[in-house]
Amino acid sequence: MAVAVFGIAAVGARVAVTVLRAPLDTRGTVTFDRELRIPALAESRVEDGVRVFDLTMQRGESDLGRGTATPTWGINGPHLAPTLRAARGEEVRVRVTNRLGEASTLHWHGMRLPARMDGGPHQMIEPGATWTPQWNIDQPAAGLWYHPHPHGETARHVYRGLAGMFLIDDDAESRLALPRRYGIDDLPMIVQDRRFHDDGTLDTSTSLFQSEGIIGDTVLVNGTPGPYVDVTTRTVRLRLLNGSNTRPYDFVFDDHREFSVIGTDSGLLPAPVPVRAVPLSPGERAEVVVTFRPGERVRLQSEPTPGGARFAGGSDHLEIAEFRAASDLGGVGTVPDRLVDVAPIPETAATVTRSFSLGGSTIDRKPMDMARIDEVVTAGATEIWSVANSGDAVHNFHIHDAAFQILDIDGDPPPRYLGGWKDTVWVPRDSTVRLIMTFAHHTDTEVPYMYHCHLLRHEDEGMMGQFLVVPPGTSTDPADYSARTGHHH
The missing domain is CATH 2.60.40.420 (Cupredoxins -  blue copper proteins)
Incomplete structure (x- = not known):
């Protein structure tokens, strides 16, 4: 009997998930005021x-x-x-x-x-x-x-x-002819979703049906609800940051216009990459340049993200911001054909390969332990990190102190707009992403850096590990170290 009851409860939970997390669509409902x-x-x-x-x-x-x-x-x-x-x-x-x-x-x-x-x-x-x-x-x-x-x-x-x-x-x-007047044609855009109680306080409650974390129904940009931008220049550089706890975005304009990605998390690309959409998971950034015509109004939106992520809010259609172009536009008119040199790190340069599996609330089935060192890296070493999502939920992966290049996603080269320096990467369900990086020369045999999922509830629940960067010639056996935890509560 208990089995039957459990089975019904499980089905009920799935139905409740469907009901409670019907895709949100705010298109046409936001007043940009x-x-x-x-x-x-x-x-x-x-x-x-x-x-x-x-x-x-x-x-x-x-x-x-x-x-x-x-x-x-x-x-x-x-x-x-x-x-x-x-x-x-x-x-x-x-x-x-x-x-x-x-x-x-x-x-x-x-x-x-x-x-x-x-x-x-x-x-x-x-x-x-x-x-x-x-x-x-x-x-x-x-x-x-x-x-x-x-x-x-x-x-x-x-x-x-x-x-x-x-x-x-x-x-x-x-030296590049890019929009760079802060707040005029070079705009920081911290995009975050929030949910509120009726009294205006932030609703931080989560239920069984929000295993990925808090998903809000109101989008704020730099803390502004329903934001508009008065555009005075032909091209505008947007420094997009997914600052949400849980939700991925797939940024598009409402007329599906083409725009250029010029940079990712940790630097500019070799050349602008024309796109009509740019997906960002929590913690990821993209620098894009968009061209406007005099007098037009165009809205930045988020479409459902590639690869699902429904329970993280990835099935939603959202209004983000409205751009209102003046009748006379000045400023930089085009984007340079070439940006900066980004030398690909050859796979043959790697001396160590590490594998990580993201599942449940753990990495490699080990929840975060502040006193345990998980990996030890030699300063200056080039390594390949292979990060797999076991498929139970939506995850991404952020490494402290490292700028990496994406070698491949399930064996395929990454899209061109991901061809530069990154520090956070989306890891789709049942996928493996391989990263290559050369570690810097900051060494410490006591205090570790972190690597973790940047869906913040997953991180808080234990999907995080610790690594030391040690001088060449020093032991790389994690058993030889324990993290200095004097500052921890």
Whole structure:
């Protein structure tokens, strides 16, 4: 009898899933009545040759379009964070003060830097404390981002509003004829979905039927609901960031116009790639350039994502933002044919191949353990990481301190717009993605970096591992190490 009851319950659950997660379609229902908010560029000062930023994590209230103030968290303000900007070759120091009333961290997603400065779960910042990482920026121009990374609490901290962009400039990018006036024709777009209670507070509840995490029915861009952009130039560069906890997007324009992808997570592409859609899973970024005609209005939307992902919201049609072109447009008119050199790393350069299996809430059937080192990498080594999704759910994969190239997806070369430097990659169900990377020379035999699924509930539940980067000639046996956990709760 118990078996029969269980069988009926299971069928009932599947039906309930279908009912509760019918695809959402907001096309034509969003009133674009708020100008897109552009995060301020963070102020900085130079002290003894070091560029210094001051950031304060704090609580506040924000108008997120609910007719009443929504309690939120932010950095140097009530919601989201200022955009940090620095140039390759600069030494930077960030003074991060925690006024949240609970411990958190701040992780520099996509940044290549020493493990102690990474802001992962081992660099907890206690309430009232200030953490001051300092590092030298040594990587190509890119649009990175920063967000908290406390183990088991990342989803909640990001969802409340702690996220911002970190732009890196370099000489190669600055020589190109690209739109680059911040907030005018070079726009950060932090795209996040949120759900609200009737009283305007954020709804962070999840049910049995949301195994992937929170899926919102309201899209915010830079914290703006129903945003419009007054376009004054022929071409506009959008720095798209999927800052959502769970949801993948497939960005398209409502007239299915062609636009150019010029960069991915960790840098520019060799040449612009014309596309009509660009999919991004949580944590991924794309830099795109779109051309507008005088006087037109066009909407950025999200279509159902390739490969399903229904229970992560991947079956939905969503309005994102409206662009309103002026009757007279100036600025850069075309995109350069060539961008920057991206030398493919030959497979023969790899000296180590590692395999990872994503399934349930674990990697290789081992839930995250703050005291366990899973992998040990030799500084300067080139490695291939083969990442498989066992098929039970939607996953992606982010590696700290590494910019990788995608070798293949189920044996096929990646689409051209994924032909550059990445730090986060979609791993479709029942698929294997092979990545190649050369690790930097920041070494530490105590403090690890992370690799994990960037669907934040999966990460919080244990789909994360730890790796050390150690000096050449040092043991690479994980059994010889345990993570320094002095800062962990």
